[in-house]
Amino acid sequence: MSFTLATWNINSVRLREPIVCKLLQEQGPDVLCLQECKSPVDKIPTEAFADLGYTFIARGQKGYNGVAILSRLPIEDVGDKDFAGLGHARHVAGRLENGVTIHNFYVPAGGDIPDRDKNEKFGQKLDYLTDMRDWFREDKPEKAILVGDLNIAPREDDVWSHKKLLKVVSHTPIEVEHMAETMEAGDWVDVTRADIPEGPLYSWWSYRARDWSTADKGRRLDHVWATSDIAKSGHSSRVLREARGWEKPSDHAPIFATFDL
């Protein structure tokens, strides 16, 4: 069995219902994981997605955060976890009939100042990653895929300027360390980078840039990981960069990967 999975920080699923449908129609992923739905679950516009053959699993809250998994394959809701006890809707998991578990994450952005003494949100981000690490250590994931907006660009070629971003939240050494520990704890493999080892693969460009594509000051904040037992079945990774230029775009582009299992 082969299935294609996509992950996309949608920055309001209600406002962007048309481009979610466009993605489903034009790209036809079997599973689409969304982050920053910014909607209570009962206000997610699921009817249009259902008409295209997609069921959904979601966790939501008013105004902030929110994650959803749209799927045209049968999928079972296998729960969520409130990492770091923030009380935010940032994680949900589903299981496909082939036994593969899909974790959909929206890791806290962490505010502007990369110092937990001066900025509580940065501490929460680090704590969130530490809690993920401890959970994966305790309960070793198998046959699992982890996707989402992890809000960290770990490698030098994951940002437009490594030097200029070393002290910018998303690319600081302490965040990169925390991410590496989380990966190691779950024996996760970065499928996107296993597939495409070199060069920029940005998935986010600020709304504040005048000409985002020409300036191309992007970061790779969105990730597709798989546990090492199934990571080799992942292939055909890509970023749908054009989606950043669609009508009323999200500031993130979707990432794709296909798994043969």
Added chain:
DNA sequence: ATGGTAGGTCTCCTA
């Protein structure tokens, strides 16, 4: 060094 844009909600918070 600074400010720039976007979304949700209800006046400013978050990204």
